[in-house]
Amino acid sequence: MRIPKKRLRSGFEMPVFGIGTWKVGGGAVRDPLNDDKKDIDAIKWAVAMGVSHIDTAEIYADGYAEILVGKAVRGVKRERLFIVSKVAPQNLTYDGIISSARGSIGRLGVKYLDLYLIHAPNPGIPMRESMRAMDSLMEQGLIRNIGVSNFAPGRLEEAQSHTKNRIVANQVHYNLIVREAERKGVLRHCQDNDIMLIAYRPVELGRLARPGIPLLDGMAGKYGKSQAQIAINWLISQPSVVTLSKTSNINHLMENLGAVGWGMENSDVETLRASFPGQQAVSDVAPLM
Numbered sequence: 001m002r003i004p005k006k007r008l009r010s011g012f013e014m015p016v017f018g019i020g021t022w023k024v025g026g027g028a029v030r031d032p033l034n035d036d037k038k039d040i041d042a043i044k045w046a047v048a049m050g051v052s053h054i055d056t057a058e059i060y061a062d063g064y065a066e067i068l069v070g071k072a073v074r075g076v077k078r079e080r081l082f083i084v085s086k087v088a089p090q091n092l093t094y095d096g097i098i099s100s101a102r103g104s105i106g107r108l109g110v111k112y113l114d115l116y117l118i119h120a121p122n123p124g125i126p127m128r129e130s131m132r133a134m135d136s137l138m139e140q141g142l143i144r145n146i147g148v149s150n151f152a153p154g155r156l157e158e159a160q161s162h163t164k165n166r167i168v169a170n171q172v173h174y175n176l177i178v179r180e181a182e183r184k185g186v187l188r189h190c191q192d193n194d195i196m197l198i199a200y201r202p203v204e205l206g207r208l209a210r211p212g213i214p215l216l217d218g219m220a221g222k223y224g225k226s227q228a229q230i231a232i233n234w235l236i237s238q239p240s241v242v243t244l245s246k247t248s249n250i251n252h253l254m255e256n257l258g259a260v261g262w263g264m265e266n267s268d269v270e271t272l273r274a275s276f277p278g279q280q281a282v283s284d285v286a287p288l289m
């Protein structure tokens, strides 16, 4: 299937839906008992189904997730893919970023990354130094775009003031339950400043992918979609928002792909925003800094 893209006024564009790789190959460290074939097959299947946006990070399974992604995409035309990786906050010195990017590119077996994100801010390392490294990676052609993750608007503006390139994306924890991006003004900031908000954890690890929440069940019934499809579609129905979900289950992947290519009425987007029960004001993964 063709996954639509969203385009910013600057011309930057990326698919509205992609796949994540947190828990591919392990967790914070590599799991020696991991079923690598299952992870690789899930990514291959997603790519065969039309997914191009693949999100990973140097810290996922301590680099092993990137190796598995690399194995899964070997032989796929590079321009068919939109590969995103992230530099860990402890590596944000100039030399740290250059070496982390080279490491990710090597493990993935590609020549460049479509988007490289600072995984989270590190107030202990000067932003000017980090952004100088990001600019250098752009000049070397190792990355095509610069982004950040888990950044509050003020810090994103600070980062932008230290680079001559545009920061095109901020990847944050955002879904029907976790609303920090709204409360701390990230959504508005992204929409007003031509920045893509990449919403991670769209189905909140499956909590939003099952019946039991009457408002979600009602919307699922109205649109003839599943709960997960409503949760994902709610995100991408909003201007400047795209999302990515991780699944190693082919049925879940097909379900999640069924969240794209149609739209909810705006009034329903707003009803879900205002009335969804149990909203959390702060992320329990990475509070915005």
Ligand SMILES: NC(=O)c1ccc[n+]([C@@H]2O[C@H](COP(=O)([O-])OP(=O)(O)OC[C@H]3O[C@@H](n4cnc5c(N)ncnc54)[C@H](OP(=O)(O)O)[C@@H]3O)[C@@H](O)[C@H]2O)c1
Pocket: 019, 020, 021, 022, 023, 055, 056, 119, 149, 150, 171, 172, 200, 201, 202, 203, 204, 205, 206, 209, 228, 244, 245, 246, 247, 248, 249, 252, 253, 255, 256, 285, 286
């Ligand atoms: N920048 C950051 O700090 C940050 C933080 C967290 C995540 N991320 C990125 O965002 C990606 C997505 O977030 P996430 O993986 O944390 O959360 P998620 O996509 O909301 O949830 C993934 C979990 O939900 C299950 N799932 C997915 N679709 C489902 C469906 N249709 N029905 C039932 N269960 C379903 C998956 O299990 P199955 O495999 O069994 O389907 C998996 O356990 C990550 O993989 C990672 O790449 C970034």
